[in-house]
Amino acid sequence: MSQTIRWCAAMVAVALAVGSGCRTRPKTTGTGADSGVNPLGVAPVQMGAGELGMSGEPFAGTEQRGLFAPVYFAYDSSAIEASERSKIEAVADALRASPTKRLIIEGHCDERGSNEYNLALGERRALAIRAYLIGLGISADRIQTKSYGEEQPVAFGHNEEAWRLNRRGEFVLLE
Amino acid sequence: MTASGRLTAAFAIALGVVAMTTAAQDIVVRKGAAAKATVDWAGFSAPSAGPGATLVQVARQDLERSGWFRTVGAGGEFRISGEGAERGGQLTVALVLTDAGRNAVALNRTYSADASQARTLAHRIADDIVKAATGRDGFASSRLVLVGNRTGRKELYVCDSDGHNLMQLTQDRSISLYPRWGANNSAITYTSYLRGFPAAFRIDVATGRREMLAGFPGLNTAPVLSPDGRSCALILSREGNPELYVQTPPGGPATRITRTPHAAESSPTWSPDGSRIAFVSDMSGKPQVYIVSRSGGAPQRVTSRGVENVAPAWGPDGRLAYASRLGSRFQICVLDPASGAVDTVTPDDADYEDPSWARNGRHLACARTSGHRSSIVLIDTLTRDQIPLVSGSGDWYSPDWTK
Numbered sequence: 001m002s003q004t005i006r007w008c009a010a011m012v013a014v015a016l017a018v019g020s021g022c023r024t025r026p027k028t029t030g031t032g033a034d035s036g037v038n039p040l041g042v043a044p045v046q047m048g049a050g051e052l053g054m055s056g057e058p059f060a061g062t063e064q065r066g067l068f069a070p071v072y073f074a075y076d077s078s079a080i081e082a083s084e085r086s087k088i089e090a091v092a093d094a095l096r097a098s099p100t101k102r103l104i105i106e107g108h109c110d111e112r113g114s115n116e117y118n119l120a121l122g123e124r125r126a127l128a129i130r131a132y133l134i135g136l137g138i139s140a141d142r143i144q145t146k147s148y149g150e151e152q153p154v155a156f157g158h159n160e161e162a163w164r165l166n167r168r169g170e171f172v173l174l175e
Numbered sequence: 176m177t178a179s180g181r182l183t184a185a186f187a188i189a190l191g192v193v194a195m196t197t198a199a200q201d202i203v204v205r206k207g208a209a210a211k212a213t214v215d216w217a218g219f220s221a222p223s224a225g226p227g228a229t230l231v232q233v234a235r236q237d238l239e240r241s242g243w244f245r246t247v248g249a250g251g252e253f254r255i256s257g258e259g260a261e262r263g264g265q266l267t268v269a270l271v272l273t274d275a276g277r278n279a280v281a282l283n284r285t286y287s288a289d290a291s292q293a294r295t296l297a298h299r300i301a302d303d304i305v306k307a308a309t310g311r312d313g314f315a316s317s318r319l320v321l322v323g324n325r326t327g328r329k330e331l332y333v334c335d336s337d338g339h340n341l342m343q344l345t346q347d348r349s350i351s352l353y354p355r356w357g358a359n360n361s362a363i364t365y366t367s368y369l370r371g372f373p374a375a376f377r378i379d380v381a382t383g384r385r386e387m388l389a390g391f392p393g394l395n396t397a398p399v400l401s402p403d404g405r406s407c408a409l410i411l412s413r414e415g416n417p418e419l420y421v422q423t424p425p426g427g428p429a430t431r432i433t434r435t436p437h438a439a440e441s442s443p444t445w446s447p448d449g450s451r452i453a454f455v456s457d458m459s460g461k462p463q464v465y466i467v468s469r470s471g472g473a474p475q476r477v478t479s480r481g482v483e484n485v486a487p488a489w490g491p492d493g494r495l496a497y498a499s500r501l502g503s504r505f506q507i508c509v510l511d512p513a514s515g516a517v518d519t520v521t522p523d524d525a526d527y528e529d530p531s532w533a534r535n536g537r538h539l540a541c542a543r544t545s546g547h548r549s550s551i552v553l554i555d556t557l558t559r560d561q562i563p564l565v566s567g568s569g570d571w572y573s574p575d576w577t578k
Contacts, residue, residue: 053413054392058370058372078439114441115572116485117483119373120394120396123394127412147373151350
């Protein structure tokens with residue numbers, strides 16, 4: 001399947017996931033979730049609309065790291081670049097092949113900018129990858145996110161190359 | 176005009192001028208700097224070594240750090256006389272502060288403390304002197320909570336207002352972030368990866384007991400107690416996106432305040448009366464500071480200058496300090512929300528981030544990063560004077576003053 005077709009399929013799947021997610025939307029306290037449901041075929045995902053919420057307890061278990069390539073991001077962006085889509089699709093394939101395994105997506109930032117804001121940005125990156133996986137048909141309750149902001153760099157330089165490598169999403173499989 | 180009258184007037188002018196242009200303010204700030212009163216300790220006798228000597232040395236430095244005083248050998252506008260003596264492990268101080276201009280006694284008090292508490296007693300005396308001379312609260316008795324990485328991990332530390340008595344508070348070997356005092360300084364809230372993911376915690380300072388306020392899947396961060404201690408603002412992503420919430424009571428049910436499906440929120444700070452929350456959102460495309468009612472509604476953007484404006488701290492007089500990316504540097508700016516006037520209070524020689532107001536509404540502690548090393552400095556927003564507080568042995572971040 002070509003990239004374009006896979007991407008379109010993903011979009012439709014996301015729209016379906018968003019729509020069908022209403023049935024299982026976790027009960028929230030306070031003022032509750034947004035009422036708007038994304039119409040089919042429109043923009044990737046309405047993140048934060050409640051339908052992509054995470055319920056239950058944070059995942060814990062035996063971690064498998066380094067099985068998948070990190071997904072890289074542009075500066076101050078949580079958009080999934082076209083070049084990174086195949087990496088996420090490989091993760092989706094693995095999750096389909098092992099239906100009992102769960103996934104934590106770790107979001108990271110480069111050292112620039114406010115530490116506190118970077119923690120939120122790292123979470124947005126992890127959530128963007130999660131939404132893409134849900135769009136590919138992976139069940140939302142198998143995927144959680146964890147942001148490290150700028151706290152866990154893999155490259156320790158203070159230059160463009162180090163920053164590029166640090167702006168990333170990493171995948172951790174749980175048994 | 177008496178010295179104390181001049182001091183008060185200078186401070187009032189400097190605050191009032193925030194509403195005017197930057198140029199006008201510079202003039203008044205220079206006036207403010209010139210308005211420091213002279214103080215002498217010529218009439219005060221204390222041992223030349225030991226706790227009594229420490230007391231005088233620490234109190235003198237506190238008065239200089241307060242921004243209101245310049246120490247002179249004799250003939251000061253304010254004169255400190257009396258005696259400090261140690262007997263049987265007990266430090267006793269009889270102190271008289273004379274306002275020479277008015278020829279009046281401004282303060283006449285005796286103090287007593289265990290000799291091991293000489294520094295603490297000195298801070299208390301310095302605050303009494305500032306209050307008696309200026310009518311303003313001092314901050315010498317305040318303490319800081321901050322983050323340090325000298326063990327190789329980010330842990331919480333506390334220290335005195337002069338950086339002394341630095342003590343490691345957590346020993347988690349995890350990542351500890353964004354500590355904030357709350358509930359009349361009886362509690363510290365912060366973010367920790369203690370359980371393997373970013374969760375919000377509260378430490379009871381007296382007992383050391385710790386409880387988790389929020390540990391949902393995803394992000395739980397930046398918990399800050401409201402001024403009355405009955406609520407906690409924080410950032411959660413459990414509904415699918417980082418948003419601002421308020422828990423009442425802290426650790427209890429969370430009400431969602433923002434609804435920004437395409438943006439991330441961070442860094443909440445309460446208004447002094449607890450009715451509003453300032454926070455950072457990138458809903459405009461870049462992180463900027465917004466204000467929202469604690470009960471929700473439409474957030475109002477309050478920063479415009481600067482590519483990024485982050486880490487707001489709401490001061491006791493209503494002014495907001497935040498870190499603003501101006502050119503290639505982060506600088507500390509102070510905004511008067513009533514007038515919209517903005518004042519940059521740091522020089523362009525380093526990155527300055529994470530401001531926190533001292534209880535006098537005049538001084539800020541913040542992180543200063545130069546050559547990829549971070550330390551904590553004290554900034555007088557009136558005079559722009561800068562004093563190092565905590566540096567060396569690793570990096571230091573995220574200071575927060577007791578209120």
